Amino acid sequence: MTHTRFTSLTQKLPQTVPFVGPETQERQRGGPFLARLGANENVFGPSPKAIAAMQAASREIWKYGDPTSYDLRMALADHYDIGLDNIVVGEGIDGLLGYLVRLMVGSGDRVVTSDGAYPTFNYHVAGFGGELVKIPYVDDRENLLGLLAKAKEVDAKLVYFANPDNPMGTWVTGSEIQAALDLVPEGTVLILDEAYSEFAPKEAVPDIDINDPRVIRMRTFSKAYGMAGARVGYALGQSDLIGNFEKIRNHFGMNRAAQDGAIAALEDQTYLEDLVKKVALARERIYQIALDNGLNALPSATNFVSIDCGQDGAFAQRVLASLVAQGLFVRMPFVSPQNRCIRISAGTPQDLDILAELLPKALAQASNA
Amino acid sequence: MTHTRFTSLTQKLPQTVPFVGPETQERQRGGPFLARLGANENVFGPSPKAIAAMQAASREIWKYGDPTSYDLRMALADHYDIGLDNIVVGEGIDGLLGYLVRLMVGSGDRVVTSDGAYPTFNYHVAGFGGELVKIPYVDDRENLLGLLAKAKEVDAKLVYFANPDNPMGTWVTGSEIQAALDLVPEGTVLILDEAYSEFAPKEAVPDIDINDPRVIRMRTFSKAYGMAGARVGYALGQSDLIGNFEKIRNHFGMNRAAQDGAIAALEDQTYLEDLVKKVALARERIYQIALDNGLNALPSATNFVSIDCGQDGAFAQRVLASLVAQGLFVRMPFVSPQNRCIRISAGTPQDLDILAELLPKALAQASNA
Numbered sequence: 001m002t003h004t005r006f007t008s009l010t011q012k013l014p015q016t017v018p019f020v021g022p023e024t025q026e027r028q029r030g031g032p033f034l035a036r037l038g039a040n041e042n043v044f045g046p047s048p049k050a051i052a053a054m055q056a057a058s059r060e061i062w063k064y065g066d067p068t069s070y071d072l073r074m075a076l077a078d079h080y081d082i083g084l085d086n087i088v089v090g091e092g093i094d095g096l097l098g099y100l101v102r103l104m105v106g107s108g109d110r111v112v113t114s115d116g117a118y119p120t121f122n123y124h125v126a127g128f129g130g131e132l133v134k135i136p137y138v139d140d141r142e143n144l145l146g147l148l149a150k151a152k153e154v155d156a157k158l159v160y161f162a163n164p165d166n167p168m169g170t171w172v173t174g175s176e177i178q179a180a181l182d183l184v185p186e187g188t189v190l191i192l193d194e195a196y197s198e199f200a201p202k203e204a205v206p207d208i209d210i211n212d213p214r215v216i217r218m219r220t221f222s223k224a225y226g227m228a229g230a231r232v233g234y235a236l237g238q239s240d241l242i243g244n245f246e247k248i249r250n251h252f253g254m255n256r257a258a259q260d261g262a263i264a265a266l267e268d269q270t271y272l273e274d275l276v277k278k279v280a281l282a283r284e285r286i287y288q289i290a291l292d293n294g295l296n297a298l299p300s301a302t303n304f305v306s307i308d309c310g311q312d313g314a315f316a317q318r319v320l321a322s323l324v325a326q327g328l329f330v331r332m333p334f335v336s337p338q339n340r341c342i343r344i345s346a347g348t349p350q351d352l353d354i355l356a357e358l359l360p361k362a363l364a365q366a367s368n369a
Numbered sequence: 370m371t372h373t374r375f376t377s378l379t380q381k382l383p384q385t386v387p388f389v390g391p392e393t394q395e396r397q398r399g400g401p402f403l404a405r406l407g408a409n410e411n412v413f414g415p416s417p418k419a420i421a422a423m424q425a426a427s428r429e430i431w432k433y434g435d436p437t438s439y440d441l442r443m444a445l446a447d448h449y450d451i452g453l454d455n456i457v458v459g460e461g462i463d464g465l466l467g468y469l470v471r472l473m474v475g476s477g478d479r480v481v482t483s484d485g486a487y488p489t490f491n492y493h494v495a496g497f498g499g500e501l502v503k504i505p506y507v508d509d510r511e512n513l514l515g516l517l518a519k520a521k522e523v524d525a526k527l528v529y530f531a532n533p534d535n536p537m538g539t540w541v542t543g544s545e546i547q548a549a550l551d552l553v554p555e556g557t558v559l560i561l562d563e564a565y566s567e568f569a570p571k572e573a574v575p576d577i578d579i580n581d582p583r584v585i586r587m588r589t590f591s592k593a594y595g596m597a598g599a600r601v602g603y604a605l606g607q608s609d610l611i612g613n614f615e616k617i618r619n620h621f622g623m624n625r626a627a628q629d630g631a632i633a634a635l636e637d638q639t640y641l642e643d644l645v646k647k648v649a650l651a652r653e654r655i656y657q658i659a660l661d662n663g664l665n666a667l668p669s670a671t672n673f674v675s676i677d678c679g680q681d682g683a684f685a686q687r688v689l690a691s692l693v694a695q696g697l698f699v700r701m702p703f704v705s706p707q708n709r710c711i712r713i714s715a716g717t718p719q720d721l722d723i724l725a726e727l728l729p730k731a732l733a734q735a736s737n738a
Contacts, residue, residue, distance in 0.1 A: 006613060068392070213372035
């Protein structure tokens with residue numbers, strides 16, 4: 001029944017998914033999870049004003065969304081005091097990363113990232129025939145200077161750097177990033193994935209001229225704004241770079257209600273501030289739960305905490321498997337030595353009561369295996 | 370400030386948008402349109418059950434949507450009595466067309482379509498470096514046999530064929546399509562864009578084995594189901610072809626509430642049947658408004674009607690410009706001789722009262738220009 005002639009690149013690609021969703025795991029285990037702390041979703045949810053805006057927009061869903069996302073970009077331009085043409089809105093950071101890779105990466109072009117960093121970015125690079133060059137984390141942090149040196153060495157088109165980092169929650173200071181910009185090789189673009197930046201201390205966010213052509217910043221309404229299911233991300237950068245997205249993006253790809261929700265969420269900074277405090281408390285609780293079990297947790301600038309299970313990746317994998325089997329959706333880093341950890345999203349107090357209850361059993365099971 | 374090294378393909382592409390949205394036009398004219406009849410949206414809106422499902426899901430929007438769209442695909446598999454692996458869900462037909470082109474079309478590969486057919490498809494083909502080969506409409510209908518003959522002649526990877534057609538509203542019978550399948554060249558895939566099929570007479574919908582590797586069918590919740598702003602499309606086809614989308618699609622690109630809304634909309638077939646009747650009445654009204662103005666309208670199997678303005682493209686363009694200036698959002702075909710028409714979406718009775726009121730003035734203005 002073969003008939004179709006795929007491109008040579010398509011023929012080489014695997015059928016894959018960067019992450020298995022919790023719904024698939026729930027179907028496999030035959031029931032819902034007790035708590036959902038695996039995907040760094042914001043369990044506290046978005047501003048009630050954002051929910052109300054989405055609900056109102058549901059009645060108008062027969063209309064296509066504005067393909068220019070004008071109102072949302074205006075709101076973001078005001079928020080950041082930048083120009084409309086410095087902003088492109090897309091179907092989550094995932095969608096925008098795919099577009100950026102497509103704009104810049106052809107067959108055999110090099111792209112630099114950290115070994116164990118965001119797999120969806122790697123998926124896009126492979127999907128356009130790019131060649132991934134990876135360097136290790138250092139002390140559980142992405143090695144920005146190492147990434148830039150490697151980019152120069154291999155003549156990379158793109159460098160991926162998340163700050164704060166996922167999956168470790170670690171960060172570098174904004175001034176470190178600013179100082180590193182002069183090391184971005186000519187023609188290379190540094191992707192600064194700031195999905196978690198709203199949770200981070202102010203000093204983790206660099207001050208970069210929006211017209212600096214060496215950097216593109218990726219941000220999202222999925223994390224601090226609590227709207228992961230809405231799929232609203234945006235990229236900030238030099239207008240020439242941003243304008244190129246108009247050549248390839250799915251102009252009518254954005255959900256109309258999601259855009260209205262994002263505008264309302266952005267307006268409600270009071271809610272955001274309160275949310276960030278709740279997440280900070282949840283992080284403290286996770287640190288404490290780790291300590292109560294004789295484990296260390298990594299200081300985090302995000303809405304998740306990586307707990308060091310104190311042994312190797314196989315041990316952490318057993319801890320994770322036990323937690324999942326007991327009904328707690330969690331994930332863990334993929335690569336050694338970071339895979340000695342499990343990664344726990346900031347949950348509600350009730351969610352974290354479940355973690356506190358299940359973790360000792362998981363550790364015991366993993367030790368006795 | 371040039372710094373970035375785009376691919377050679379990116380450098381050749383224009384910054385463009387396949388369609389200018391009505392919101393942009395409203396900003397330009399300084400006020401809202403009186404009626405929105407230009408984008409073949411379903412002004413009657415979705416089932417109240419779909420709205421309720423989206424509103425309920427808005428409260429859960431902190432969760433990512435299921436990247437496998439399992440529940441929606443299950444509902445579609447039941448609806449069509451096909452397998453889960455024959456269905457891929459994407460960000461509207463637009464998104465799915467982009468993925469399909471990416472899977473199959475590389476630099477210089479030929480793709481066949483009708484001159485004046487869906488521009489977003491052409492945008493994707495150009496965006497992946499494909500070479501578009503166009504043949505004209507015949508008697509305001511897409512020429513299926515001609516498209517397939519041209520595909521054989523130029524060794525095309527893809528052929529695009531919409532049934533019913535947009536922008537003309539015309540259609541061919543399902544049995545004509547079935548008979549033509551044997552003319553699909555080896556290795557070519559026929560894209561059957563059935564965005565409007567729910568509005569069409571039953572005989573316009575072909576009966577094609579879901580495992581036939583020569584065809585992929587594109588369908589949507591944007592039109593008859595009234596959810597254009599939700600961005601939910603799906604493709605139906607042979608599992609091997611469908612499976613290839615897993616290699617490249619944005620797995621987490623789907624809005625969670627939109628998926629829930631689509632499931633509820635699909636369940637409410639009673640609402641759909643009623644809606645199709647309302648649209649049929651609106652078509653009759655548009656035919657009558659045309660007649661009242663001494664014009665003919667093309668029989669349509671969609672939720673829009675092309676009114677033949679009786680002169681050339683320049684005249685129709687003036688009619689359109691006057692309608693838009695008077696506050697009615699409408700569009701028109703791009704290519705001669707189809708561009709002698711203006712295209713009017715099936716509106717509410719109130720919307721069509723506005724059309725009836727404004728069209729005579731537009732025709733007078735166009736004649737006196």
